[in-house]
């Protein structure tokens with residue numbers, strides 16, 4: 011453990027991830043345990059770099075996100091830092107400086123890479139040696155999807171059953187090189203979403219008549235996705251992923267008041283991917299709580315898919331990435 015009279019500093023990169031079998035709903039709000047497990051892929055080229063600098067001279071934590079002081083996000087960050095401080099036995103405050111290389115909070119899972127990078131940087135800055143599973147549990151307290159960004163490649167988040175959340179963590183299923191899929195992100199809006207995932211899913215649990223069916227029908231999807239990844243069965247992964255995505259959005263849309271995260275271009279992108287697949291191009295879509303469409307394809311097909319998506323009115327950019335690694339310490 012670091013000498014706590016000294017300032018400690020560390021920088022960590024965490025990558026964004028995209029769930030193929032989605033997380034939507036919480037079991038315990040305080041512990042932030044999910045009501046369902048999830049399976050994701052970690053994206054190589056979409057990341058958050060975070061520096062945590064603990065400084066005895068600071069009276070409060072500070073958060074700079076993409077160069078802007080974000081008092082509105084500070085509470086959530088401080089609560090996560092408190093967990094790390096408790097582990098380290100200190101109450102020194104920290105300045106957190108975070109940069110995303112992609113649009114923040116437009117359904118591109120910035121909280122996933124953000125909280126994974128935060129716990130990675132804060133634990134390292136305080137000299138704690140945490141096993142990846144412990145980091146995943148800490149990251150989950152910040153944001154459920156962040157638990158998955160601790161790891162690279164294909165990742166499964168277990169919902170767990172323990173009352174203290176100790177078995178609610180992510181772990182790797184297969185590394186990025188095992189099945190080198192490509193992921194495309196069609197950007198259809200760059201504004202922050204109106205209702206974030208956390209409040210959105212809580213509202214779905216309270217008001218959607220489809221929420222119970224969403225939770226009850228989830229375990230076979232996880233099982234199918236696991237089987238598809240183990241066998242590198244693209245058709246099977248495509249079918250289960252699109253189904254999980256549409257079930258999640260059915261629960262969201264049937265929430266009161268409704269949560270419609272899509273815009274017109276999102277729907278046009280969805281139809282484009284389906285038509286290309288019907289024509290033989292191995293691709294499928296998924297959409298998180300935002301208007302961006304993510305398309306996953308086998309390597310070699312990303313060029314054609316990118317030009318098709320880029321040609322859709324309302325699509326301002328299409329990012330292409332391969333799968334990437336988990337947390338990385340930066341100098």
Ligand code: DP6
Pocket residue numbers: 028029031032033034042048119121122152153154155156207208209297298299
């Ligand atoms: C639609 O992880 O952002 O992206 O735990 O409240 O921070 P909190 O929610 P968050 O929810 C992500 C929801 C999703 C699906 C997914 O990533 O599995």
